[in-house]
């Protein structure tokens with residue numbers, strides 16, 4: 001499979017084409033099963049059992065393709081923390097820490113009888129082995145609570161909202177820069193609008209991305225075409 005490309009495919013099919021122990025780092029943002037409209041034919045309202053099987057499958061494939069001692073980060077909703085802690089343990093991963101992406105503003109329209117949400121948890125897990133990274137040339141004092149505003153339709157530049165569940169570029173850049181070296185190969189099985197690919201292109205990391213949606217792949221390629229990269233083979 002060529003690198004520095006995003007592929008329109010089911011991530012399980014895409015992952016199965018990758019060699020075992022070939023990926024340096026995985027960062028991703030899987031569907032939360034909250035009935036979001038990701039596009040035609042993409043089911044974000046699976047039964048509990050289907051959702052569990054799906055999560056086990058992508059986690060298990062990520063475990064296989066990741067090099068030993070290397071790391072995987074993924075976001076989830078607060079109610080899924082214990083669920084994903086359990087599933088990733090079952091697949092063989094070691095839990096490292098939970099980061100918090102805090103937006104300092106209310107995200108979405110929540111019921112008035114509950115707390116207004118302003119953060120999302122980000123899992124940090126590791127495939128057992130001699131630990132790779134972390135590279136403290138990136139702010140040595142980087143904290144585990146990362147404050148960055150959410151992408152918004154009215155925002156100009158890199159965080160102008162083009163995807164229903166878009167993450168801010170700086171968030172992924174921060175994590176990738178701290179955890180990888182130049183030229184490392186980074187994978188995102190649910191790439192959406194391409195935040196991982198754009199961060200990699202800016203930081204001179206190689207990447208592979210998958211998404212089921214044709215529209216997302218187009219958005220991703222369009223966004224990538226506006227970013228400068230120095231490593232040979234950029235699309």
Ligand SMILES: C[S@@+](CC[C@H](N)C(=O)[O-])C[C@H]1O[C@@H](n2cnc3c(N)ncnc32)[C@H](O)[C@@H]1O
Nearest residue numbers: 010011029038163165166167190192193211212
């Ligand atoms: C939470 S969003 C990712 C958003 C992304 N981080 C961004 O900032 O734009 C999840 C993505 O997974 C994609 N998706 C859902 N099921 C998939 C599957 N089986 N294989 C690949 N992609 C899938 C959706 O189309 C959606 O873009």
